[in-house]
Amino acid sequence: MSISDLVKIFKALSDETRLKLLALLENGELCVCKIVSILKMSQPKVSFHLNILKDAGLVKMRREGTRIFYSLDDSDLFKRFLILSIIEKIKDKAFSSNFNQKGGVIWK
Amino acid sequence: MSISDLVKIFKALSDETRLKLLALLENGELCVCKIVSILKMSQPKVSFHLNILKDAGLVKMRREGTRIFYSLDDSDLFKRFLILSIIEKIKDKAFSSNFNQKGGVIWK
């Protein structure tokens, strides 16, 4: 892993939207449209940020028909540690308005 | 640790100069003038980046006379892990032109 790979990973993590995206994917893959409806952000904005996470090797994608599902890519140990640390630290804080009282995500 | 604290830490790490600064401090504190002469960067630039690292709680400083010495601040476990990971990953790659053949820093 080169310095610029490291910088790319940290750049990807240095944005609140992207940290929320990672936390949102904690429980498995989601399609872009679901993410858009949960975070209430524009679709291009979500795609833009997902793409940065993908370039940094932090998420991976899979097409199913017209939808594209994103999920965490923790195949690398260091990245896995980062992702888990982030999720542990921001869990529940990230989506207060999108969670119900049991702590489950409210899918819109 | 809030989301914005996390973002601040990752922002601080998302720059090659700053990763090099952290690696440079691996073996103990250094004054700004020493860092400037090793990295061959302008003094305001070095101060700027050190300040970002300090704001993120990754380095600390100590004045001694007219000099100010910076050192790693790894009092927090998560930050310590990040710093150690970075150093392990970029060691030797970071300063090829500033190291001698034994791997020691060539102080100018």
Next chain:
DNA sequence: AAAAAATATAAAAATTTTTTGATATATTTT
């Protein structure tokens, strides 16, 4: 093959970060 749905991409605008050059501040030395 046209329409619809989901997503990506591109261009322009807005925002943030970084660099540079000049100057200010703090401490020590003369």
Next chain:
DNA sequence: AAAATATATCAAAAAATTTTTATATTTTTT
């Protein structure tokens, strides 16, 4: 108290990132 040294700060310029709006692409459905 003036000069010298080390560092910080500031303002302007440059560069990079993010957001927005519009459009293109891909796949499925009709």
